[in-house]
Amino acid sequence: MTDPSPAPLLQLDRISRRLAGRAAVEELSLELARGEVLGLLGINGAGKSTTLRMIAGVLAPDGGQVRLDGADLYENPERGRRGIGYLPERAPLHAELGADEFLYFCARLHGLSAAAARTAVKREIERCDLGEVARRPLGQLSKGFQQRVGIAQALVHGPALVVLDEPASGLDPVQSLRMRDLIASLRGDHGVILSTHLLAEAEACCDRIAVLHRGRLRHLEAVHKGETERLEQLFLRIAADLEPAGAGA
Numbered sequence: 001m002t003d004p005s006p007a008p009l010l011q012l013d014r015i016s017r018r019l020a021g022r023a024a025v026e027e028l029s030l031e032l033a034r035g036e037v038l039g040l041l042g043i044n045g046a047g048k049s050t051t052l053r054m055i056a057g058v059l060a061p062d063g064g065q066v067r068l069d070g071a072d073l074y075e076n077p078e079r080g081r082r083g084i085g086y087l088p089e090r091a092p093l094h095a096e097l098g099a100d101e102f103l104y105f106c107a108r109l110h111g112l113s114a115a116a117a118r119t120a121v122k123r124e125i126e127r128c129d130l131g132e133v134a135r136r137p138l139g140q141l142s143k144g145f146q147q148r149v150g151i152a153q154a155l156v157h158g159p160a161l162v163v164l165d166e167p168a169s170g171l172d173p174v175q176s177l178r179m180r181d182l183i184a185s186l187r188g189d190h191g192v193i194l195s196t197h198l199l200a201e202a203e204a205c206c207d208r209i210a211v212l213h214r215g216r217l218r219h220l221e222a223v224h225k226g227e228t229e230r231l232e233q234l235f236l237r238i239a240a241d242l243e244p245a246g247a248g249a
């Protein structure tokens with residue numbers, strides 16, 4: 001069967017953004033296929049969050065284009081609202097609501113009918129393994145559960161693209177592993193772009209990794225098992241400005 005929508009799910013075409021008079025992201029081009037998981041790596045200040053905010057539709061680039069399914073995101077905001085789910089660096093949770101109420105509220109805000117919202121909430125509570133805490137106020141949950149609720153809110157309206165800003169930040173090793181499994185389980189159903197500082201995390205759940213440094217794409221490659229050490233060395237060389245600029249392999 002021919003693909004009815006041949007454009008990649010996401011295309012960044014030389015996007016740039018200045019913040020406080022300095023280039024936070026410069027001429028970044030990247031593509032993401034449907035169902036693919038891409039990890040954005042980079043040291044603090046490399047430009048990961050700024051890139052993800054532009055992809056999520058909450059910070060317009062001042063140069064270049066973000067295209068979702070071939071259409072300019074900022075000229076088609078409604079398409080972005082339906083097609084993108086976003087977990088920012090700080091999960092936007094309401095401390096006094098239970099996960100079930102909160103997710104229902106998010107689903108309705110995205111325009112789902114009451115019946116569709118109930119079905120979607122049930123699906124995400126199951127997928128994100130939130131059953132045991134679904135009625136507890138979000139403010140009382142551990143960071144691991146809160147992050148999983150954050151992912152559930154990004155998924156509840158069934159977006160084709162999911163944007164996750166450091167989903168495993170601040171989690172203990174057990175919760176981190178659960179988070180990796182959850183992200184890996186999204187592959188195929190959703191295109192996912194996530195940021196992380198951790199190569200091991202990216203290796204565990206990503207199909208490809210992109211390394212940003214000083215707002216520019218410095219390396220892009222497919223993830224293969226057992227290459228952590230080589231990638232670590234590469235990452236350190238990029239972070240120390242020893243690797244020449246370029247998009248890599």
Ligand SMILES: Nc1ncnc2c1ncn2[C@@H]1O[C@H](COP(=O)(O)OP(=O)(O)OP(=O)(O)O)[C@@H](O)[C@H]1O
Nearest residue numbers: 019020023024042043044045046047048049050051
């Ligand atoms: N709201 C802002 N106002 C001014 N400068 C900003 C703002 N947000 C980010 N920056 C700057 O833009 C650059 C990129 O920041 P960004 O947060 O995108 O990096 P990051 O790779 O996500 O870093 P971290 O891993 O620390 O979250 C940095 O120099 C940062 O100081």
